[in-house]
Amino acid sequence: MRILLLFGLVAVALADVTRFDGEQVLRLKPIFDEHVTLIKDLAQSIEIDFWSPESAELVTIDIDVDIRVPALYQDMVHTMLLQSNIQHEVLIDDLQAAVEDQADNKASPRTHSYTKYNSWDKVQSWIASISSSNPSLISRQVIGKTYEGRSMTLLKLGKKSSSAKPAIFMDCGIHAREWISPAFCQWFVKEALSTYGKDSQMTSLLDQMDVYVLPVFNIDGYDYTHKSNRMWRKTRSRRSGSSCVGADPNRNWNAGWCTIGASSSPCSDTFCGYKPESEIEVKNVADFIRRNKSAIKAYITIHSYSQLLLFPYSYTYDLAAHHSELLKIAQGASAALRRLYGTRYTSGPGAATIYPAAGGSDDWAYDLGVKYSFTFELRDTGRYGFLLPESQIKPTCEETMLAVKYIAAYVQKNLY
């Protein structure tokens, strides 16, 4: 009986996991308007998961379009691409194998590791232990709960001070499947703690400023990518009237909300939500930043993939009031990053550099008055995409540290 029950549970657990057998990730290179039309039509007729850009509406001429194609439509899509002369290559031939290969060793360790993609449970206990490890440098506070009721814990790094300090706010894991992002926030916290008192820049940064780090923004989604569907992007909120789950937490901010590069359809991966801040996770973070508006001098948000360092605006092609200063900082940060392993980043305003996309956190923070506002799109450029191997966590985090520290140093220098 007990055995039967156990088998029953295992079967239920297995049935709940999305597999990707026979699925490929393709890179299409549309060079004519007809190609763009064909790709959009295809997206209307079959279920395609857009990896980059992140939805069909964002497809334009002369950009690479990375898509995940369900096994069932593989032949059909290949035939269509050949007939219409759309240049393409196979980025990932066997997605299920790639998902399984992503972890270095199959038996995942029970403990937290900075060079692994940690499950939410592991990140959560890491948050608890690291925040009590060094009370003079790190503290934590809960800024609210996620839709599914998980606590959103914000870490505050910085030497305790009696007077109010200026601060930098950084979040990771807005999008669930971009696993390298939470890995970076964890790395950053570790590095900050272990280099304080040794590295003069880190010491001076934490003496003079506080750095708020939100290790996983979209916890429900992140947990879902570990347990059920590796390719999930959105939150996990539900609403009566639609069977589709979640909204895009990087289209849900009150910045040109849902005017461009976002979808009002609840089933889309770039669904903007029912109203600005309809997603409780977005509201919690927005409330925190609003409350601490006078202290917060910089906002940094970490995504993947594409190797970009973006700044406002994404909701309009208009240049930000501080465009040239932000461009200069982004280029300096990219150059610093590149010095370590030669990784090339492109920097520029979101709309012109990647695609127009309204309702993003960086635009919102900037319009609120946080002048130094940046979005990172970390490694790679599509070889592995969201399935960046664990062996790349360390080099990716090391090089990204240099860019983030460059921005922090600039902000610190220009405080008063």
Ligand code: DDK
């Ligand atoms: O949210 C997106 O689609 C990407 C990261 Se996956 C960033 C888009 C540019 C910054 C949005 N303001």
Ligand code: ZN
């Ligand atoms: Zn993202």
Ligand code: ZN
């Ligand atoms: Zn991305």
